[in-house]
Amino acid sequence: MAGALVLRGPMGFGAGSQIHTAKILQLSMDLPVVIEIIDTKEKVDAFLPTVSSMVNGGLVTVQPVTIVHAAVAEKKRQG
Numbered sequence: 001m002a003g004a005l006v007l008r009g010p011m012g013f014g015a016g017s018q019i020h021t022a023k024i025l026q027l028s029m030d031l032p033v034v035i036e037i038i039d040t041k042e043k044v045d046a047f048l049p050t051v052s053s054m055v056n057g058g059l060v061t062v063q064p065v066t067i068v069h070a071a072v073a074e075k076k077r078q079g
Contacts, residue, residue, distance in 0.1 A: 001047065003038040038065060 012032035037044060044062060051060055 001037045001039045001043065005036045007034040007036075008032070009034070038067075 009032035037047070039047075048060070048062070
């Protein structure tokens with residue numbers, strides 16, 4: 001994949017109509033996770049069966065993206 005990002009939510013509300021939270025008294029093991037992957041349509045489509053086999057209770061969506069600006073940060077020189 002050309003790029004990926006994983007976001008973990010502190011709270012979620014799911015199909016079971018229960019709030020899942022990271023509060024200390026109600027520590028939940030099933031907090032929401034969003035994984036965003038960016039690549040060509042062909043590569044994403046080829047990867048979807050793998051993603052679907054990993055998700056057992058959740059939602060998988062595919063959305064078109066328009067990249068407005070992409071830049072790679074320069075590495076800092078040491079010394």
